[in-house]
Amino acid sequence: EPEVTQTPSHQVTQMGQEVILRCVPISNHLYFYWYRQILGQKVEFLVSFYNNEISEKSEIFDDQFSVERPDGSNFTLKIRSTKLEDSAMYFCASSEISPGNTIYFGEGSWLTVV
Amino acid sequence: AQSVTQLGSHVSVSEGALVLLRCNYSSSVPPYLFWYVQYPNQGLQLLLKYTSAATLVKGINGFEAEFKKSETSFHLTKPSAHMSDAAEYFCAVSGGNSGTYKYIFGTGTRLKVLA
DSSP states (O other): OOOOEEOSEEEEEEEEEEEEEEEOOOOOEEEEEEEEEEEEOOOEEEEEEETTTTEEOOOOOTTTTEEOOSSSSSSEEEEOOOGGGGOEEEEEEEEEESSTTOOOOOOOOEEEOH | OOEEEEEEEEEEEESSEEEEEEEEEOOSSOOOEEEEEETOOOOOOEEEEEEESSOOOEOOGGGGEEEEGGGEEEEESSSSSGGOOOOOEEEESSSSOOSSSEEEOOOEEEEEEOO
């Protein structure tokens, strides 16, 4: 079964450093997402991406965050200057374009900022 | 704004007992509704979804959920709990008022199964 793959599975970084989380969405999907889950809390929407541009973003997704699809397969989330509160599990996801279609999630990238 | 509410952050049931996890949504237009399961240190796996077809939806691992518009609910049930069902369960909503594809998740319910 096709799946969303994420790298790295776990990254430890120092506060203020830049981090790039990488994702390979399912190949025929057109909508891409990043969600995050702070330990013990709910899964929160960060951003959705369609047709090479951001289609929607939450208030969490401020200027320190950016997304990019650098080639035909990868989808990345960049955090420019990490803060302690950015420590969380980051999930990449993808879906087909129709409303109600299932969003498929990757296994997550656990980011620890120290 | 569209939202889902999951009553009970922790639910404990005995092995073999009925599992009932509650989810209520807020939307004046029937949305799409989903249940996901998250096992420890793993990602989110779709259990089942409602997309305006049958109101009783059957999913994987013996779970099912019923969409009740009059109650704005989409509760998850399983007739007989198994130890392997211990996990966190998230209800999610999309579409409806928001008209978007993104999911809004509830706060989750951690299911504990007692031997």
